[in-house]
């Protein structure tokens with residue numbers, strides 16, 4: 001039996017207010033694959049990830065997103081998450097007054113509920129969290145602090161991947177998870193991501209840097225510019241970009257014209 | 258009526274009655290009442306009745322030891338400045354009395370509960386006198402059903418070097434009128450904490466006043482949660498009468514439906530009150546576009562070597578935070594409640610009585626989950 005895609009984006013257009021940001025995105029991702037999206041600042045990478053996650057700030061004006069055969073644009077953000085989509089935010093949000101632990105448990109239970117599973121029991125949750133924290137080399141004291149509140153940039157990014165490790169999504173979207181990480185943290189975060197790689201999951205990483213892709217080796221690399229994917233290729237494309245920059249791309253020159 | 262046998266007290270009451278006569282009910286032309294129109298209270302004219310109090314009764318104490326009461330009652334809350342205090346002083350029939358002798362630590366909080374009578378006006382009067390080097394926690398709670406008017410006055414004397422925590426819970430009915438003054442006098446090096454929680458009442462006005470002596474520390478915190486057509490007005494006045502005193506104030510409010518709220522925070526620093534350290538914060542979370550808050554600090558600083566800070570915020574639910582929670586699978590309603598709850602939490606957590614904290618967390622949770630928001634939206 002041929003595999004069917006986990007995510008299919010067809011001619012997606014999206015805007016925020018009057019501003020058109022995505023102008024015809026086409027992207028198909030199969031289970032087991034890792035895709036990387038690169039592209040200059042402001043090209044629409046975060047917007048794409050937020051539209052997939054369901055942020056209502058953005059309106060999809062044309063095209064469609066099919067997730068595991070289902071029309072994703074019809075679903076609320078929480079339904080998308082419950083069905084296995086996870087977005088690691090470029091800028092994780094601080095939520096004073098809500099403890100990280102409480103938050104994570106609520107998230108895990110929401111997903112379990114959707115699957116028809118009972119709420120996680122206290123001991124099981126504790127063990128799960130302990131295990132994932134040690135993989136992420138995170139200080140346990142972060143658990144009792146308010147979500148991302150007062151976390152350093154690196155701690156916030158680790159916390160995103162830690163959440164992902166606990167929630168075990170089917171489709172993970174990582175928006176510049178590598179930005180602001182020192183080399184040791186980058187290794188830890190990358191191994192957290194790689195641990196999730198499996199034949200029935202897919203990962204989409206957004207990054208500016210080849211160094212992340214040394215650790216999380218992609219199957220495909222796409223270049224986004226002005227709301228469109230202007231070039232796709234294998235992992236060697238990222239290396240070429242590192243050499244010559246976006247301006248060196250023929251497709252770029254075309255847009256600039 | 259009672260206490261006519263106590264000559265000093267009857268004198269005080271007579272004078273209060275005269276003061277009320279000459280002042281009359283306040284109108285919105287009075288700066289202090291500018292945003293709170295009490296006309297519905299005047300119009301209702303509920304007949305006066307004796308309050309129903311569970312706890313140590315003031316009336317009993319008056320009968321047992323009139324001189325003791327007379328030495329304090331009416332000596333702190335001014336009948337000249339606030340007509341409702343004058344009215345209470347002139348007409349009260351009962352209330353509560355707590356006395357803590359010197360060098361005494363009470364292990365358990367004292368509960369005082371006023372249950373209002375439908376269709377009646379009551380003037381609960383409470384006197385709390387704590388001697389030097391003592392420690393006590395007191396919970397004053399107001400509740401009732403239907404329409405009525407509660408006009409309460411509480412006077413608190415905190416002896417030198419004593420620690421007093423006072424919690425007031427307003428859980429009046431949604432149709433009730435509630436006007437109350439809490440007047441505290443802090444002795445040297447005393448530590449006084451007041452938590453003023455308003456959940457109920459159609460029309461509510463609180464005046465929380467504290468006068469600080471040398472080296473004392475006063476904390477006045479408040480939480481209000483207004484919905485429907487509720488109007489909640491909190492006026493606080495911290496009087497740094499002497500040097501080296503510190504005051505901390507945090508008032509937080511949640512406003513939904515068509516509710517309105519007022520926060521007015523006065524800080525007086527007298528001429529000799531050098532090294533005063535005063536901090537005031539008012540934060541509001543406005544959930545509905547039909548709800549509004551009027552917030553105003555009023556600082557009057559006559560000393561020069563002081564530190565005074567104040568700040569007020571009025572904001573909506575953080576949409577970024579809401580999306581972040583939803584993006585982790587948490588339903589929008591639940592996410593919303595979580596954020597509202599998180600906003601309120603730090604004022605509740607500052608209360609030193611665990612059962613009250615738990616009670617309020619539960620009460621808040623119930624208000625949030627019983628869809629009163631959806632109804633009012």
Ligand SMILES: Nc1ncnc2c1ncn2[C@@H]1O[C@H](COP(=O)(O)OP(=O)(O)OP(=O)(O)O)[C@@H](O)[C@H]1O
Nearest residue numbers: 016017019021040041042043044045046047048057
């Ligand atoms: N809510 C919004 N309202 C208006 N404009 C927006 C909004 N969100 C994004 N934009 C604009 O859309 C464009 C794409 O933004 P986006 O954040 O998707 O870029 P990006 O590729 O992720 O950039 P970076 O590499 O800097 O993270 C930018 O010009 C940005 O200013």
Ligand SMILES: [Mg+2]
Nearest residue numbers: 045046047090
């Ligand atoms: Mg971005």
